[in-house]
Amino acid sequence: MIDRYRWYELVLIYAGILLTLIFLLAPFLEAFMVSLRPLEMIFRIPYRFFTDDMSVDAYVAMWSSVPDLPLYIFNSFFIAVSVTVLALACIIPAAYAVSRFTFFGRDAILAAFLGINMIGAAVLIIPLYKLMLSAGLLNTYLAMIIPGAAFSVPTGIFLMRSYFLRIPRELEEAAYVDGAGRLYTLWRVILPVSLPGIMVVAITTFIAAYAQQFLFALTFNAVDEYNPLPMGLYQFFGRERVLWNELMAASLTGILPVLLVYLFLQRHIVAGLTSGAVKE
Amino acid sequence: MTRRRDLFPYLLLLPALALTLAIVAWPLAETFRLSFTDASMKPVTTYVGFANYAKIFRSGFEEIIGRTLLWASLSVSLKILLGLLVAVLLNAAVPGRALFRILVMPPWIVPIAIGVFMWSWMYNGQFGMISGLLQRFGLISEPFEFMAYSTSSFIATVVTDVWIGVPLVSLYFLAAMQGISKELYEAAWVDGASRLYRFRRVTLPLLLPSIATMALLSAIWTFNSFDIIWILTEGGPRGATTTMIIDTYKTAISRFRYGEGAARAVLILLFLSAFTSVYVYLLLRLTRKGGTHD
Numbered sequence: 005m006i007d008r009y010r011w012y013e014l015v016l017i018y019a020g021i022l023l024t025l026i027f028l029l030a031p032f033l034e035a036f037m038v039s040l041r042p043l044e045m046i047f048r049i050p051y052r053f054f055t056d057d058m059s060v061d062a063y064v065a066m067w068s069s070v071p072d073l074p075l076y077i078f079n080s081f082f083i084a085v086s087v088t089v090l091a092l093a094c095i096i097p098a099a100y101a102v103s104r105f106t107f108f109g110r111d112a113i114l115a116a117f118l119g120i121n122m123i124g125a126a127v128l129i130i131p132l133y134k135l136m137l138s139a140g141l142l143n144t145y146l147a148m149i150i151p152g153a154a155f156s157v158p159t160g161i162f163l164m165r166s167y168f169l170r171i172p173r174e175l176e177e178a179a180y181v182d183g184a185g186r187l188y189t190l191w192r193v194i195l196p197v198s199l200p201g202i203m204v205v206a207i208t209t210f211i212a213a214y215a216q217q218f219l220f221a222l223t224f225n226a227v228d229e230y231n232p233l234p235m236g237l238y239q240f241f242g243r244e245r246v247l248w249n250e251l252m253a254a255s256l257t258g259i260l261p262v263l264l265v266y267l268f269l270q271r272h273i274v275a276g277l278t279s280g281a282v283k284e
Numbered sequence: 285m286t287r288r289r290d291l292f293p294y295l296l297l298l299p300a301l302a303l304t305l306a307i308v309a310w311p312l313a314e315t316f317r318l319s320f321t322d323a324s325m326k327p328v329t330t331y332v333g334f335a336n337y338a339k340i341f342r343s344g345f346e347e348i349i350g351r352t353l354l355w356a357s358l359s360v361s362l363k364i365l366l367g368l369l370v371a372v373l374l375n376a377a378v379p380g381r382a383l384f385r386i387l388v389m390p391p392w393i394v395p396i397a398i399g400v401f402m403w404s405w406m407y408n409g410q411f412g413m414i415s416g417l418l419q420r421f422g423l424i425s426e427p428f429e430f431m432a433y434s435t436s437s438f439i440a441t442v443v444t445d446v447w448i449g450v451p452l453v454s455l456y457f458l459a460a461m462q463g464i465s466k467e468l469y470e471a472a473w474v475d476g477a478s479r480l481y482r483f484r485r486v487t488l489p490l491l492l493p494s495i496a497t498m499a500l501l502s503a504i505w506t507f508n509s510f511d512i513i514w515i516l517t518e519g520g521p522r523g524a525t526t527t528m529i530i531d532t533y534k535t536a537i538s539r540f541r542y543g544e545g546a547a548r549a550v551l552i553l554l555f556l557s558a559f560t561s562v563y564v565y566l567l568l569r570l571t572r573k574g575g576t577h578d
Contacts, residue, residue, distance in 0.1 A: 009378070013479070020373045021384055028391055028447065031402035034413045038405060080395070090303075098300035105293035113297065120308050122556050124508025126529050127549045130318060130536045131311035154307030157300050186292055211393065218397045218511045223537060234397030238515065241401055248405060255401055259394045266393045270386055 032256075039063065039253035062249040063257070069240070069247060070254045075229060076236035077258055080214060083148050083232050087213035088206055090153040091160055095205060096198075098157075099164035100190055104176070117158040125155055125219055136224050147224035148217060148232065156209045163208070167201030168194070207273055214262060233258045312553075318546035325540045336547035349555075352527040355442060356506045362446045363502055364495065367453030372483070374458045392451035400515040403444045407431055407516075431517060434524035441513050441525050445506065453498055460494035461487060496567055500560065507556060528552050 009017065040058040066073065102110055125132070132151060133142075141147040171194065179189040195202070221235035228236070237258065240251055266273070319336055323329040374385055391399055409415045409429030418424045430436045464487065472482045510529050513519060519526035519534060526534070532552060536545025 009376075014378065017373060017376045017378055020369065021380075024370050024373060025384070025387055028388060028451070030413065031399065031406055031447070032390060034406055035402045094300035094303050097296035097298075101293040101296035105290070107290065107293045110293075113301070117304070119557075120304060122504050122560060123308060123312070123553065124504075124510070124529065126508060126510040126533055127552050128308065128311040128315060129533060130542050130545055130549070131314035132307070133537070134314070135306070135311060150303070151307050154303045157304055161300065190296075215392070215394070215396050216511070217395060218515075222514075232395075234395040234511075237401065238397060241404075241515075251401065252405070255398050259398055262393060263390065266389065267386070270389070273389075 035252040035256055039249055039256060041249055043247060043249050062253040066250040066254045066257070069250050070236070072228060072231075072236060073254055073258065076231055076233040077261060079145075079230060079236075080217060080232040080234075080258075081261070083145060083152070083217060084210050084214040086145070086149045087152040087156065088210045090149060091156045091209050091213075092202065092206060094153070094157050095160035095164050095209075096195070096202065097190070099161045099168055100194065102161065103165045103168035104173075117161055120155075120158045125151060129219070129223060133223060141224070143225055143227045143230065145230055148220045148230075151220055151224075152213050152217070156212055160205050160209055163205050164198075164201060167198060167204075171197060203272055207269060211273075315546045315549050315553075318543055319550045321543045321546075323542035323546070329543070332543070336544045337551075339544065340547055340551070345551075348523075348526060348528055348531050351438075351525075352507070352529075355438070355525075355527055356503060359442045359445045359449070359506050360499060360502045362442070363449040363453050363506075364499055366446065366450050367457055367498070368491075368495070370450060370454035371457035371461060372487075374454060375461050388454065389451050391447050392449075396448060396511045397515055399448055400444060400512055403440075403447070404516055407440050432521060434521060437517050437521055438524055441516055444516060445509060445512050448512065449502065449506070453502060456498055457491065457494060460491055464490050500563055500567075503559070503563075504556065507552075507559075528555070 039062050040060065042057060042059065042061065045057050070076075101107075102114055136142050136147045141150070175193055175197070176189050179193045180186075184193070217232040218234045218238070221232050222238070225231060225235070228239075231239075237251065237254055240247070240254070320331050320333060321329045322332050322335075370388065374381070374388065406413050407415075407430040409427040409432070412430075415424070415428045415430070418428065419426070428436070430440045468486050468490075469482055472486055477485070507527075508529060509527075510533065513525050513527060513530050514533070517525045519530040528548065529552065532545055532548040535541050535548055539545075
């Protein structure tokens, strides 16, 4: 049949898969190997992959070198979840407005949102810093949540809009005939049937917010207790003498929760991307 | 359903507009304003006209533009090429496909900074995996410190950026491939077209709009990329990995020259809008259909 491969095609495919996985997973594997070695054994020549002095000591020691590790893990999730909730609260009504109503300035607003997609947060960092300073938000969670949400709103609106456009208008018209108000209709009729689309936007926003916490934390936050995982470990990374085995142990422990969440949600994530969801 | 002078849609847009006006639109205007001042840590700022811009172009800015272009175009083309290749592999109906799809994603899921920590160790000349394996196999005779030389650190930052970008790009292409009608392949197959021929004549043409869209998005993201270079090299050694974004951040935040930093930011914005306009214009002319798919 059409999907049957010849033997050399199979060899090529699996060779390609193997090379891809080596490239994409080697850093994780190497980090794991380093985390299993005593510090003095990491700095060893010649390079050896397996050695007989491996232990889990670094996973014990890291709790005293990075005492706030659980807090960093929590902060990362807390910030990403807050960004997602705030962004969704803006995205859903806005996307509904631009997909269901014709009003003065709609196309201009859509074009503006498209343009915003082009602007990276790093470009606006000076006025953003001044803004956070004058609003008294420096060194708070909000300084990392609000900008994160703002920059994910435009993409989210376009994603959500394409989903709303696919929902038949008859649904609302029937509700109006029954005498339902417009806000009530959005809340009780449209939202429930849009749940799959909302999930997609929520997941992609969360992943983006989770992966990109470094810049805002680096620039707006100096309080260690509020640091998300990347920034918490970056201080550790920047020290004179880097404890590589413990840094890698802490990194792997730190990303374990999100990898587990990913394992449970991966079907939704792939489905989400299938509908055109994108994030860097 | 809609009436004239209806405020309801505006009310629905209010939260999104308020947030983006405060966090994007105002800072954007403020960046333009600051770029004409000598703002710094001093309490008084004065307007200096185009002095900041003149100063930037006297300080060898062309070099940074050229480097940014090279960095971004290398990285984007590698991401698109590898992404296509990986998407084809992810799409192949072979045993183990589900597992392969799961295992491809981690570089994209984990925080960018954590991925970069790991790469930073990989690149370590004395004890890192890459230098270690190259020595093992006799390809180099002594430790090679990737981050100490211009060319190797430049390539190293590109490789890490590609590593982070490939999963998303390939998943996006995979989704587009799954949207192609099976009947087209079956028709080609009945006509005796080989697998390679089917890829060239069915998959690739139908994928072109997705490739064009992804290339533009990827170019914008890559251009704006900050974390990877900052953690790996902070723009060094001797400026070899200083892109326009890194340069702006250094000027504004590390050296507290807000006015000059703002001028550099404005140049980035002008540059990106020019690039996007030309790209979209060419795309529209090429397709003559009125735009890429959404």
